[in-house]
Amino acid sequence: MDRQLNLRLIEEGASAERLDALTSYLRQELLQLDVDDVRRPSTADAPPGARAIDAVALGGLVVTLGRSAAALGNVVAVIRSWLSRGDGVKRTVKIEIGGDTLELSEVSQAEQDRLITLFVDRHSTGGGRP
Structure with missing residues (x-):
């Protein structure tokens, strides 16, 4: 079964336009990995009680990892690189x-x-063991 990873990017003091651009750049980097999909969240992905505008919140991405055991580690490596370029x-x-x-x-x-x-x-191959 494919696993979904929800990401929320935050940059202190960033405008909505800047956060949107940063999210797009990170999405492009993640699409280069062995993942099934990287998309912006939809209203269906919203947590209970969230307003509609929050549902497609700026800085949000949903990554479908697929079956690759290394995918999660690779996604985290790209995120670390993104953080270091701040x-x-x-x-x-x-x-x-x-x-x-x-x-x-x-x-x-x-x-x-x-x-x-x-x-x-x-969260690697063994699934979400505590």
Whole structure:
């Protein structure tokens, strides 16, 4: 079964236009990976209680990982690269899969490595084991 990964990009002080552009750039990078699809969320993807405008919230992407065991790790690597190109601007990416959320932002490289390894291991081929 294909797995979906929900991404939420945030850049401190970014206008709606800038966040939309950043989201498009990240989407293009992710489409180069071995994933089935990368799209903007629709109203059907909205969490309960969200307003319609929030449903297609700027900075949101839905990545369909497919069956590749390496896909999640590759997606996270692209996100880390995107974060590192922030030129001093505070950026955050929230990654959610199966109700489990990982938030990457300005933390040490060692801490990012540790958190990413835990997250990817939990959601790799064995499925969402606790």
